[in-house]
Amino acid sequence: MQQKDFAFFPGCVLSQAAKESKMSLEAIAPILGITLHEIKGWSCCGASQAQDVDPIAALVANARNIALAENMNMPMLTTCSTCMLTLTRAKAALDKGAKDRINEYLAKGNMKYQGNNEITSLLWILYENLDTLKSKVVKPLSNLKVALFYGCHSIRPEKSYNAKESSTNPKSFEAVVSALGATIVPFEKRLDCCGFHASYPAVKSVQKMSSQIVGNADKNGADCVVTPCPLCQMQLDIYQERYQDAMGSEIRKPIIHLSQLVGLALGLSNEQLGLDLNIIDATKLA
Amino acid sequence: MKILIDRFNGVDKFVQAYDLSIDEVKGKTLLALLQHIKRTQDISLNFTSACRMAICGACGVRVNGHSYLACDTKMDDLLKEYDNPESLKISPLANFKVLSDLVVDWEPSIENLRKIKPTITPKEAFSDKKGCVQTQAEVDAIKKQWDCILCGCCASECNKLEADSSDYMEPFVFTHAFRAAYDSRSKDALKHLKPSIANGLWMCVHCQECADRCPKGISAADDIAMLRVMAMKKGLKDGTGPAHAEAFLKDLEDTGRLNEIYLALRSEGVLANTTKIDIAYNLMKAGKMNPLHIFGDEEIEGHEDLVKMIEAARAANKE
Secondary structure (H helix, E strand, O other): OOOEEEEEOOOHHHHOOOHHHHHHHHHHHHHHOEEEEEOOOOOOOOOOOHHHOOHHHHHHHHHHHHHHHHHOOOOEEEOOHHHHHHHHHHHHHHHHHHHHHHHHHHHHHOOOOOOOOOEEEHHHHHHHOHHHHHHHOOOOOOOOEEEEOOOHHHHOOHHHHOOOOOOOOOOHHHHHHHHOOOEEOOOOOOOOOOOHHHOOOOHHHHHHHHHHHHHHHHHOOOOEEEEOOHHHHHHHHHOHHHHHHHOOOOOOOOEEEHHHHHHHHOOOOHHHHOHHHOOOOOHHHO | OEEEEEEEOOOOEEEEEEEOOHHHHOOOEHHHHHHHHHHHOOOOOOOOOOOOOOOOOOOEEEEOOEEEEHHHOEHHHHHHHOOOOOEEEEEOOOOOOEEEOOEEOOHHHHHHHHHOOOOOOEOOOOEOOOEOOOOHHHHHHHHOHHHOOOOOHHHHHOHHHHHOOOOOOOHHHHHHHHHHHOOOOEOOOHHHHHHHHHOOHHHOOOOOHHHHHOOOOOOHHHHHHHHHHHHHHOOOOOOHHHHHHHHHHHHHHHOOOOOHHHHHHHHHHHHHHHHHHHHHHHHHHOOOOOHHHHHOOOOOOOHHHHHHHHHHHHHHOOO
8 A cells, every 4th residue: 555644533432432443543554554644623423313313413514524634635534434424424415415505504614515535444445455454464363263243334324335345245344354364253243233323222122232243253253353343342342241241141252443453463562452441351362 | 056945834944945057047036036946846935926026015035134125136136246156045034923934924014004104194274175285395305205115125134123123113114104204294293203202213223224125225214313303303302312312412512522421421311320330430440431521521623613504504494
């Protein structure tokens, strides 16, 4: 990969409950030739929740976020799948007719959405640069058995991502993790939902959904679950003990971020990757 | 290649394999393939179908765990989708009771459809003489949802329904509630909205499976979101779902970013959060939750302008 500059949109979760996701991303980026320029003044995307109260406010906020990245003349990069989906859908709404109307509101802050910028995710960047990724691997993860959990908003709705990848038979995550040398175990729950977005109103359903994912990974012999979505990681890691207890399961499984797995293959330490910050002990994976 | 079909004879469930040459598979629709198997190999195989032109919705089934409308799905596309496999697995729709082989019981779903009263009562302004005239924009607002053919593909893949259907309805039911509630001719949107709320409107997990699997391109997830917007506008805000959604908007307006402590407190209240002290403790111990955030966060750069933009949008879009 050529040295590539990105307007980095961390999303709220990376500054707090999934701070190890940001740490590990910032640790692997320079090795992979990626330079991250965090967007100054980025706001919450609404996380598909604020949209249910005030869709126009959420659209304005995301038009502003994209416009901030446009002003940096760099593609916009996020590691959060929900941010990715929300921003992508906002861009589609703007490009399909809302642009002029929304720009009237952005003008209140002397901003303008142009519509000339790409929005992408860490998973996509790695997938598009597999040769670079392979060339940087110093510690192939052949002894690590991993279950790959996509997370809904990494792949669905397919049409929102312009059918960039099949949502019934996606391949990007497998290709990226194969490049790291890890052993991918069969995992029937790999395309399922962890339930994160309904963890407050539908807690019983959500604990079942999350617990089944952990249980299925264990049944297939995985040492850990890996996900490109920090919200899925948070859901499956932070609440794991509680949910497993509630479901009468004693299984405990490390849940790690894609950026952490990449970092392991690049030879980075637990501390550099924030593996010591995961709630379910992930330090033994190194 | 092998076509594996989940069978059910009323007593036993089993998988039956049918060997077909690739020429027997290619060039057919999924429905034509099922008919071919029934005609040439196994007359006992049961499935439902009628129109063969994606109008009646009778032939929804799953292939490799994903739902498809059989008459509207080309086998060539499926072979491509699944990388020319040696076998494909055909199953009945999930989240329905199986009656026989690929035939499922629709009666509970129709009962749910009845709950949201999918027909409209016209406003007083309309009469036999005046009719129920709508503008093009008013028709456009709901016309996509009229395309729903009740095939059940969305319900089959719904992750919430799979976890627990006792407090949640099929996604297409919410689509029909949306269509009725947002119909400009309707006298009373609440008649459709209230039963939607009572039957899980705020429990959608946002998995987006319904949006992906609908053969008509309808997003029940979006329809659920729009019903939520209507609920909030009409002041129907009881429960953790509305409180959780509002918490995000409040943080956006207050500082521009999410405050995780406020999010928890605003979503569930102080009392309920005392049961999550262990989670909060673990997060604080790992340095992933800052207790000082209870005093609030700094505003993002340009927050004042963001608020101005949002206020301008609201003023312009005020009903």
